[in-house]
Amino acid sequence: KAGPRDELHLEWSKWVLVVVISIGVTFVAYGVSRGVETLADLKFSLVNSYIKTGDFVTAGRMFVAVNAILITVPAFLVTFIEPKAKGSGVPEVKSYLNGWHLHRAVAFRTMVCKASGIVFSVGGGLIVGKEGPMIHSGAIIGALISQMRPEKWQRLGLPYFGFLNHFRNDRVKRNFVSIGCACGVAAAFASPIGGTLFALEEAASFWSTKLTWLTFFGTMIAVLVSDMLMTGGVTIASAPVISFGSFEGPLRDKAYPLMEPYSVLQIPIFMLIGVAGGLAGALFNQVNKWLTKKRQSYILGNPGWQMLEAVAVAVLTALVLWTLAYTSPCIPERDPHSVERNMPLERFACPEGHVSEGATVFYSSLDRTVKHMFHSLHPFSMQTCLLLFLTMYSLANITYGINVPSGMFVPAIITGAALGRFVGEALQSSGYSVLVGDIHAGVFALIGSAAILGGITRMTISIVVIIIECTDNITYCIPIMLTIMTAKLVGDSFNKGLYDLHLELQGIPFLEEDEDLDFASNTARLKVTSVMSNHPVVFSEMESIDSILDVLANCTHQGFPVVSYTEEPTALNQSVSVYRHHGAQDPRVMLYRGFILRSQLALIIQYYLETGSVTPDYQWFVKWYPRHPRTAKLTDKLIKHPPEENWRNQLVDLRPYYHPGAQ
Template identity: 35%
Template sequence: MERRPLLHIRGSINTDEFLDDSVKVSPDCGKVLSAKYESLDYDVCENSLLLEEERRRGYPYILRMGISRWLVMCIIGAATALVACVIDISIDQLTTLKYRVLKKFTDQCILENCLVTPFLLWASFNVCFVIIAAICGSCVEPVAAGSGIPQVKCYLNGVKIPRVVRIKTLLAKAVGVTFSVAGGLAVGKEGPMVHSGAVIAAGVSQGKSTSLKQDIGIFEYFREDREKRDFVSGGAAAGVAAAFGAPVGGVLFSLEEGASFWNQSLTWRIFFGSMVSVFVLNLVLSAYHGQPGQLAYAGLLNFGKFDTLNYDWLELPIFLCMGGIGGLLGAFFNQLNYKLSKFRMRHIGHRAWMQVMEAMIVAATTATAGFIMIYTIDDCRPIGQDPNKFSIQMFCGDGEYNTLGALWFQTPEASVRSFFHDPPGSHHPVSVMSFFIVYFLLAIWTYGLGIPSGLFIPGLLTGAAWGRLVGMGLSAAFPTAAWVDPGKYALVGAGAMLGGIVRMTLSLTVILIEATGNISFGLPLMITLITAKWVGDYFNEGIYDMQIGLAGVPILAWEAPPLSRTIYAPQVMSHPVITFSPVEKVRNIVNVLKTEVHNGFPVVEHSSCDSEELGRSCGRLRGLILRSQLITLLQQRAFNEEPALLSRHIAMKNFRASYPRYPSIREVELKEEDMEHTIDLRPYMNPSPYSIQHNTSLPRIYLLFRGLGLRHLVVVSDSNQVVGVVTRKDLARFRAGHHRGQSGTEELLISERV
């Protein structure tokens, strides 16, 4: 039996691990790509039909498309803001009801010396709410679980993630995250807004819903992967803008963390959509909170107004050290969560009932941990210092409140504001340290559950906690220093912690600047975040990249792996190649589509590639035809032998009609006599597909494939004879690898498991 390397690092490392062909490799090891993920077609097929359509419609058609792009982006921003408002108002109503009841029974039980009732009520509220969230994320639509940022990042990179932008996913995400936050878990609602905005953008830009089987009949010219990708980028940015009230930060987030393709005109449209999102959300939430027209609620997460946010140059080394701490804690967070995710994949898998049970256990544990902390730690402060409307007395004296009760009896967003703005002396160091440790561990356990949830707030809250501790320590060390402000260090710690987990720098800096309304503090934040990223990257990847690797998604990095110039096209490409002739028999087309899973086929002259010999010629390249195009031609009966049917003039609208869910070949009804007919592929194929010479190196292949958003790259010989095809999975097999201090190019396998 042939043996092939499981892990081969080219360059300075060469391992000796091998794997039999009979062994099925699970992608959960992080070293294997999953074969179930397909690519998106970001390359425009410039066939005869498209050129004829543009000539016929002329410049007015181009102008109408340009105006429509701005209109669609405006609708995306407004719709994303409205969804965010619904989520925020629902959480506010549910948490108000929950904490009002808990406060009532807690105060009563203090007088009667009974605490069992409020504890059971707290745990029951959490578990009941989380059950609804877990059903949404585990049973109704599993792709709605988590924040959705890794899935959106993969989609924008060119990977087709099943069901990621369906309306059912949006409903499950919105309902699930509402009950996840209301259930008291260590999650936030801000991260899922990125996914929600992406789903809204995908639906609005197409003018139809395939889930609801409704077609409004507008924006048909945007029904292709390239146009849809640009709108999804705008939706992701609008989601960030709505979450933090940061339109510029939203644009930069989409650029830095999401989009793999960008241009200047897209930047302006996305910024416009983000501005609309912030304005609409501000308008609605201001009215809801009794301040109509004042626009006092720019985002879902309101950091509050910092009275003074100045810094001394002597503090820059402190900020640098805090960035290092954030990077270390972020790497520790990611590593523990990575181990836990692998454990879940092996022992829980896709069993929905086990995912629901785990979420219930985490919800009950969270309530128990909070109750034990409130019960055991005696940290009382005079009433008047606490901004929380549901502060409890517990065992404190008259006129006092329990500070840990104030932290737990509110949403995580409110706790972040407490660490930012509570006056000095509002918290005991033991209370803050205990809260940080418990919430940090709960956040690690919670992220990855089968519930819609976000990671931004847990990162900010845990960072704000230890940042506040740093500020308290500095206040004790320099009691007369005017520059010491615990709230300021809580902000720096929040940024360092979140940056150490997700490894964002530029976009997160701008988000924090916009959220705080203080641009002069940008330098300390940038220093902190860059340090956190450098330190974290020394140990492991960011949390989103880790999750993508665990899923085995064939995502492409910005650049080719190092030391890969000695790898050439024959070592990368897939071969032998399935090809078609310019005029092909229907039977042959049907047989190929039924037996092969490829999505693109070179069209060649004198096709005769039936040998697996490397470098074997498959005919002179004439074009490239896609599976979806072939299925559409079979459905439309574009047979040369039926001129009456062919004269109906097949146009681009026929290919856009079924987008994005094209039927399978087994759904196409053909008679036996149809099998003997032929189809002329030349008007429908791409006559000028991108191709490379067989002696092209991997970095050049990578640059061309990645920069142009390709799905297929044909490899030809010196005489333009097809010898292979490079696909996304072929390139994604090669990535940067590190082993015992050495670097090289790591070559992975593709798993047959789905």
């Protein structure tokens, strides 16, 4: 039916939609980022005004109080407005792309709560990141914009092009969610390729060059727009919304050292860091799983406790960080012209001419601390690195799971950076560099981040590319890859990735890839009998309204096979497409014809209700998508306003509607 002109129109609609989605996602990401900055600036300048007077007791109290107050906002949003806004959102996106319709996971309210909540979570000093929520918001924007009804487009004053109706179905919606999610990654990390691969890896479905190219186009627009927003001008050099400082390229802060080549002899060290990351990640996930179970038993469902827990964690975090910053030893300030002063340390509570490593890393935003670990030429003491690692590791663990929006990327990166920097500083001071070539502690921090990130999330190729792109650093591709591989291998031998664990704990099924798809060792090990019910609920090709309503009311399945009946054929009935009817005394066998969805059946009856006819066309289903009336309501209405006397026996011909595939 569709002519070449329509095809072209449809084609253009897609690209236009991707641009709109991409810009939308970027603006949300940018808004979150600026919100966090503004909030943090206000908080630190308030506390700093007390520090300047030397009144550290009041300053400390202010610090704790402000953080506690800020955290009430996201805790309130998640507890009372939209529980789906909790946590990182990556597990929700993952399960959605995997085909599981999690209720309200891609709803407008969820996005609003998530995006505004994360501003206060991060601004309130929790050990959380804002990228997970950005990715989730991106996915939601992809769903919302692509599925908008004509009425809404017109109400918003936007030009409506008729072809958007073609996008209103599950499969296409999922494609746009995947594009939105990719744009979220891209905007957050300035990572167009990483974003595209993230969507592919998480969705784990069919590779389509066209969809990939469309996704890549979206991520690219996202990077371009976020670049323009961040630099406030027309000069572009990939400025990420979240930046840990570029290791290479024109935007590299000239104070940062250029990335150096590495020696093959360092690779075993990188892999050992990978092992450490895998172990630490597995332990992290195990403890967090235990904590989450405890939370589910004691706190879940009690709003008061949930609010209290969030605030308690915020107070604890603020107290710990403040104490560590305050009690950290003071060291003499370096010569102001020394190369090691490329990123000056903070003075905080130290006497004139002295600075404190502890205050620099603990009394600061997380991003800034990561930058110190990655780029500072100052030789951090091993104690500071170790303390930072342990603190962040424990705080991040108790934080992930409280009732606020909270991402896991930055906590993992900061924990890993501390671990890696620790190794780097240890090697540097031990003179080990004679054996393996120059040691750059910042590089080890980067590798450490990759290790912990791999150990906790167990993601693979997309994480490698995201790290490369967000640090503008193509040189360390191989070490990063090897480290993540090692971390994943070690971690996987203990437990699942954090996102998968949380999906499991929430009871959400996840369809894993089938290894055998690629490397079959034996022929199909799965037997038909193990997936087939002995007494399937089936429909004939012609069914009465009454029997349809009966099945819909008494069976919760979302779809049903449609069969036709035949006399027993002469050949052996061993094919999957022929099976015996339930009653063994019935001599007929059923021939499988196709599959019909609950929603289709409900909508056919709704059509019958409204028009008296049982042959709705395709547009009818599109119009209702993704909703369909409930069975009880349909039955009620039919009883009250029957379209014809004998409605119960009205036959419905299912043949035009069932899906003949899926045998």
